Amino acid sequence: MLVEPTRSTLFTDSRYTFQAREEVVGTRIHIAKHGLLRAAAEALRRRRGRLHVAYSPSQVTVAQKGTLRTLTGSRVHWVSGGDAIERLRAVKDASELETMRQAAALISEVFKDMLSKIKPGLTELRVAAEIEYGIKAKGGSGPSFETIVASGERSAWPHARPTAKPLRKNELVVLDHGAILRGYCSDLTRTVFLGQAPARIRRLYEAVLEAQQVAKNAVRPGVKSLDVDSAARQTLERHRLARYFTHSTGHGLGIEVHEMPRLGRGEETKLEEGMVLTIEPGVYVEGLGGIRIEDDVVVTSNGAEDLTSASREFLEL
Numbered sequence: 001m002l003v004e005p006t007r008s009t010l011f012t013d014s015r016y017t018f019q020a021r022e023e024v025v026g027t028r029i030h031i032a033k034h035g036l037l038r039a040a041a042e043a044l045r046r047r048r049g050r051l052h053v054a055y056s057p058s059q060v061t062v063a064q065k066g067t068l069r070t071l072t073g074s075r076v077h078w079v080s081g082g083d084a085i086e087r088l089r090a091v092k093d094a095s096e097l098e099t100m101r102q103a104a105a106l107i108s109e110v111f112k113d114m115l116s117k118i119k120p121g122l123t124e125l126r127v128a129a130e131i132e133y134g135i136k137a138k139g140g141s142g143p144s145f146e147t148i149v150a151s152g153e154r155s156a157w158p159h160a161r162p163t164a165k166p167l168r169k170n171e172l173v174v175l176d177h178g179a180i181l182r183g184y185c186s187d188l189t190r191t192v193f194l195g196q197a198p199a200r201i202r203r204l205y206e207a208v209l210e211a212q213q214v215a216k217n218a219v220r221p222g223v224k225s226l227d228v229d230s231a232a233r234q235t236l237e238r239h240r241l242a243r244y245f246t247h248s249t250g251h252g253l254g255i256e257v258h259e260m261p262r263l264g265r266g267e268e269t270k271l272e273e274g275m276v277l278t279i280e281p282g283v284y285v286e287g288l289g290g291i292r293i294e295d296d297v298v299v300t301s302n303g304a305e306d307l308t309s310a311s312r313e314f315l316e317l
Contacts, residue, residue, distance in 0.1 A: 001027065002040055009043060011036045037064060041071035054081035083260065090252055090260040091274040096184065097298060100253070100276055103140070103181035104296045104307035107188045110134040110177065111310040118317055120169050120194055124149040124162035127175070135179045144178030144185035144257040155191070155289040158247055158282065170195040172289035178257060185257045187278050188308050189294030192315045201291075204241070204283055205314045208291050211235040211281040212312075215249050215263075216297060219277065219304035225267035232281040244283040251278055253296055275299045276307070 002009045008027040012020055013036065020029045032039035044051060053072075055065060057080050069078055092100065113134055118127060128147040135143055150160035152171040160174075167173060171194055178187040193201060215232040229249040236242045248264030253276045261269035263277060271277075277299065282292030293312060297304040 002043060011039045037067050038071060041068055044072050044076055051076045052079055053077070054079050054084070056081050056085050058086065086260045089254055091272050092254065092276055092298075093274070096254070097274070097276070099182050099184045100186065100296070101307055103179050103184050103186035104188070105309065106135065106138050106140055106181055107177060107179045107186045108308050108310040109138060110179065111175065111188060111190055114175070115315065115317065118167065118173065118192065118194070120167050123164050123166050124151055125164055127167070128162040131175070131177050140179035140181050142180050144180050144187055148174065148176035150174045150290070153287060153289060156284040156286055158284060158290065158292070167194060172201065172291065174290055174292055176292065176294065183255055185253055185255070186296055186308065187253055187257055187294060188296070188310060189280055189292045190310060191291045191293065192317050194317055197314070197316055202314060204291050207236060207239040207241055208281055208283055208293050209312060212279055212293050212295070215279050215281060216304045219271060219279070219297060219299055221271055221273045221299060221301065223271050225261045225263045225269045225271065226265060228263045228279070229265060229267065236281065236283065241283050244285055245281060246284055247282070250280050252276065253278055271299050273299055273301055279304070
């Protein structure tokens with residue numbers, strides 16, 4: 001898409017002619033016959049005078065930028081647009097929030113339905129397949145990301161991919177899953193135990209749940225992202241578990257599953273009303289397993305409002 005002061009143009013090709021007519025509003029549609037970059041470059045070459053054109057560095061590859069520079073010549077000066085697009089997307093309007101509420105409700109229902117299906121003997125891949133089937137059966141277009149199902153010692157891998165490993169009794173199972181609904185993502189993590197959990201596992205779970213709630217309580221307009229992360233981290237520090245918390249406390253959510261802002265150390269971005277965030281502290285102990293609890297929240301004038309509604313109680317299946 002080329003955005004100019006008084007107009008904008010979406011460049012696509014003949015495969016999407018009918019879809020663009022149906023789905024795209026508020027912009028001119030150009031069906032390119034000889035490539036999208038060439039069509040965009042030709043449009044710029046028709047403009048008079050020397051141009052300064054910003055590009056989105058998170059979306060335009062090095063190769064694409066080089067092609068555009070070659071095709072437009074020296075009259076067009078290309079400059080990085082930084083995170084301008086991401087900042088626009090960070091704050092959701094009422095329509096976006098309604099869709100995200102529904103996406104969050106959908107994945108919460110999928111988790112609830114899965115509780116009767118998770119049992120020893122099923123492979124991680126089978127559980128992931130059931131989750132992704134449930135997403136589509138309930139109207140989602142698919143998962144927000146590759147579904148994570150990690151059991152036993154593998155649950156200590158924060159981004160473990162599901163494998164053919166069967167679930168077994170007396171082990172933790174982390175389920176990190178999200179649904180795309182009408183283009184917007186949800187993201188939910190719950191940790192369950194197959195069997196009766198020992199006291200140590202229960203203590204770890206309660207500590208993570210407390211850290212999540214403290215982080216949620218820190219969310220409000222004007223607060224820096226790092227302060228939300230610090231709230232979760234300090235809580236785990238009191239439980240002498242901070243060294244087992246190996247990732248940030250959360251991230252923005254929207255059209256992509258990872259958007260601005262990032263809730264981590266050194267992140268100075270101030271929260272704004274209308275931002276949708278994940279709050280997902282975790283602890284990961286090698287040889288034992290991992291526990292993560294994640295919810296989606298929207299920043300309101302009164303603080304964090306939960307969008308996901310799946311039970312946060314420690315579940316023994």
